[in-house]
Amino acid sequence: MEMEVQSPPHQGGEFSVVDMHTGGEPLRIIVSGYPxxxxxxxxxxxxYAREHLDHLRRALMFEPRGHADMYGALIVDSETPKADLAVLFMHNEGYSTMCGHAVIALGRFAVDYKLVKExxxxxxxxxxxxxxxxVQAFVEYSDGKTGRVRFLSVPAFVFAEDVPVEVEGFGxxxxxxxxxxxFYAFIDAQRFGLDVTKSRTRDLVDAATAVTKAVKSQVKLYHPCSEDLAFLYGTILTDGKEEYSPEPTANMCVFAEAQVDRSPTGSGxxxxxxxxxxKGLIQMNQTRTFQSGATGSQFTGKAVQSHRTSKTDREEQTLLFI
Structure with a gap:
């Protein structure tokens, strides 16, 4: 049976969204309805969105329309003609500066919904x-259908190694x-007696959250382009397998307000x-597989270009494949 559905009389705004996911991590793309x-x-x-429109983020991310681990992407006007679309990312705490799983989903969305005309x-x-x-996304396309997505990210760099922090409950x-x-803090989950693929999610979240709080309070971050980018987004617990291997290495990202990424985390x-x-543990153009500790989904990534800057010892531009 087919029927035409119309909205009943109502007060308030009406939003059009498309829900997608990448490796199990949700993405709610807000297509229309935003001021x-x-x-x-x-x-x-x-x-501006943070200061004037934050009530809409809360309405779309939290229950009853969303949930504590919802992730959103708001399409906005771009200031550069090079971009096919511009986007703001949102979550349970506020607004991120980058989201790899969202870029992957947005790549397919842009082609499927004809934001890319040819x-x-x-x-x-x-x-x-x-x-x-x-960020440049590359979407497989054949016979009118989209497939796998990879992207070339912005330059990535190491801010600091072996930074000592006093973590409440752990020393x-x-x-x-x-x-x-x-920005992310990285630490081996075994330092807490945990395993990123087997331990209780609650225990992993508590450990990562304690690290995030410690770093935020004890380490001042710096970004060479903008102070708006100089904040810690979350902590990534790893399985400690940093040296190259053809076998996957697992990690779990806890970001924003104790939010768990179901994917391996694109920006992470x-x-x-x-x-x-x-650290010299992988080589240029050497592909490594990364696995989500939460769902087992996988991304692959590699460094494709290296150059020095006056602000940081080294920057590496990385290419993420899925």
């Missing part, structure tokens, strides 16, 4: 302006801090690739 997000740049739009076979490039910069621990469009994998390359 104008003012600002001349993507970062000023992010500030898709190319075998692969269509989709330029996505994120708060951290322009002094050392963490590595790396940037892949957002980017930051982890930069960290492994910086």
């Amino acid at each position: 104008e997000v003012k600002g001349d740049t993507i970062l000023s739009k992010r500030r 898709p190319q076979t075998p692969e269509t490039q989709v330029n996505i302006l994120c708060p951290c910069g322009l 002094e621990l050392t963490v590595d801090i790396s940037y892949g469009g957002a 994998v980017t930051a982890r690739v930069a960290l492994q390359y910086h």
